[in-house]
Amino acid sequence: MKEAMFYEKLDDRRVRCRLCAHNCLIGNRERGLCAVRENRDGTLYSLVYGKVISSQIDPIEKKPLYHFLPGSSSFSIATVGCNFRCTHCQNYQISQYPKEGSFSIPGSDMTPDDVVNAAAKSGCESISYTYTEPTIFFEFAYDCAKLARERGLRNVFVSNGYTSEEAVRSIAPYLDANNIDLKGSDAFYKEVCGARLGPVKNTIKRMKELGVWVEVTTLIIPDLNDSDKDLSEIAEFIRSVDPSIPWHISRFFPTYLLTDKPPTPVETLHRAYDIGRGKGLKHIYTGNVPDREKQDTHCPSCGSLVIRRHGFQMVENTIRNGSCTHCRSPVAGVWTV
Ligand code: SF4
Known part of the structure; x- marks a missing residue:
């Protein structure tokens, strides 16, 4: 259990969670819609930490x-x-x-x-x-x-x-x-x-x-x-x-x-x-x-096959320096560590 980020303390030991767009108003000893953030005496905790x-x-x-x-x-x-x-x-x-x-x-x-x-x-x-x-x-x-x-x-x-x-x-x-x-x-x-x-x-x-x-x-x-x-x-x-x-x-x-x-x-x-x-x-x-x-992935400029896949496996990747090896145009993505 860890004190939550992104919340406001309100009156009557209520809190407003600001982590997601639900913005739950959570009374004392209650949980938000996700059921993993709980208000204990006006402090909001993440129950799933670790x-x-x-x-x-x-x-x-x-x-x-x-x-x-x-x-x-x-x-x-x-x-x-x-x-x-x-x-x-x-x-x-x-x-x-x-x-x-x-x-x-x-x-x-x-x-x-x-x-x-x-x-x-x-x-x-x-x-x-x-x-x-x-x-x-x-x-x-x-x-x-x-x-x-x-x-x-x-x-x-x-x-x-x-x-x-x-x-x-x-x-x-x-x-x-x-x-x-x-x-x-x-x-x-x-x-x-x-x-x-x-x-x-x-x-x-x-x-x-x-x-x-x-x-x-x-x-x-x-x-x-x-x-x-x-x-x-x-x-x-x-x-x-x-x-x-x-x-x-x-x-x-x-x-x-x-x-x-x-x-x-x-x-x-x-x-x-x-x-x-x-x-x-x-x-x-x-x-x-x-x-x-x-x-498969094709170069958006010349249409060449640049990445071939089989299921979740990459079989071949010919992208070099972020570009198609055929026409040298960039292919959007994050390609190297
Ligand atoms: S659903 Fe959970 S994360 Fe979203 S605002 Fe409510 S308590 Fe916070």
């Missing part, structure tokens, strides 16, 4: 990040909890645990030093804060990230983007890459996630402005966010920030509370791909589907 529920070594491509140190491994950690309640969450056993479980906080005790040592020892080039929402274990991620940076490791957030401006500005100097979900319209966020779209867009813009490498993921769900209008609006927004931002469009499979929708037809992913191309996005990738040619 309580690691999952740690493993993943290919960076699994985040997914396709333009960030391709072929490298990332030491990936999570605690329980989330500030969203998505009905289709793939990690609901850990993300929703404090809301649906016994209110207890399970996890193995690890210090930031333990995490950074484990990452370095396993030959990883980065630490990813992932599986659940890193914002809700911000204090722990922040301490790990600072230490990791001192020891020459990079830091990656895989997040829903619902982070407050203050928190984004605090972590950005230590963050190298961020894959952010852009899930759909404001109505989708309200109905499916219990959140709003606006703060997510702001985080995508801010992370870019602050120099963090950003890629965007959209899980496409039949009937919920698969209309031409929904997909066009997402693609237009990405282009307005930077057309070089890679857009990962993933196939949905029924899970958790969302079992009355079928898996996304592959043709829908291809339609989204064409919409993104039509809007001017330079790098679009399909996910959760065996679609080999739509998972």
Whole structure:
């Protein structure tokens, strides 16, 4: 347990949490919406600090990040909890645990030093804060990230983007890459996630402005966010920030509370791909589907194949000094350690 960052003390021992866009007003002995921040006599605590529920070594491509140190491994950690309640969450056993479980906080005790040592020892080039929402274990991620940076490791957030401006500005100097979900319209966020779209867009813009490498993921769900209008609006927004931002469009499979929708037809992913191309996005990738040619990277200038992938494995990378070896044009991304 650690005193939280980003909160205000109010009267009657109440507090206002400013870590994410929910801005929860939390009474004494109560928790915020994420159920992992608790007010004890007017002091807000993070209950998940150092309580690691999952740690493993993943290919960076699994985040997914396709333009960030391709072929490298990332030491990936999570605690329980989330500030969203998505009905289709793939990690609901850990993300929703404090809301649906016994209110207890399970996890193995690890210090930031333990995490950074484990990452370095396993030959990883980065630490990813992932599986659940890193914002809700911000204090722990922040301490790990600072230490990791001192020891020459990079830091990656895989997040829903619902982070407050203050928190984004605090972590950005230590963050190298961020894959952010852009899930759909404001109505989708309200109905499916219990959140709003606006703060997510702001985080995508801010992370870019602050120099963090950003890629965007959209899980496409039949009937919920698969209309031409929904997909066009997402693609237009990405282009307005930077057309070089890679857009990962993933196939949905029924899970958790969302079992009355079928898996996304592959043709829908291809339609989204064409919409993104039509809007001017330079790098679009399909996910959760065996679609080999739509998972490779091509030079946006001459069209040459520059990175070939097989699943989450990088098979070949011909980018040199950040440029295409055929036409010498730059390819956006972070390519070397
Ligand atoms: S981090 Fe948790 S407690 Fe804080 S505002 Fe978000 S949901 Fe509420």
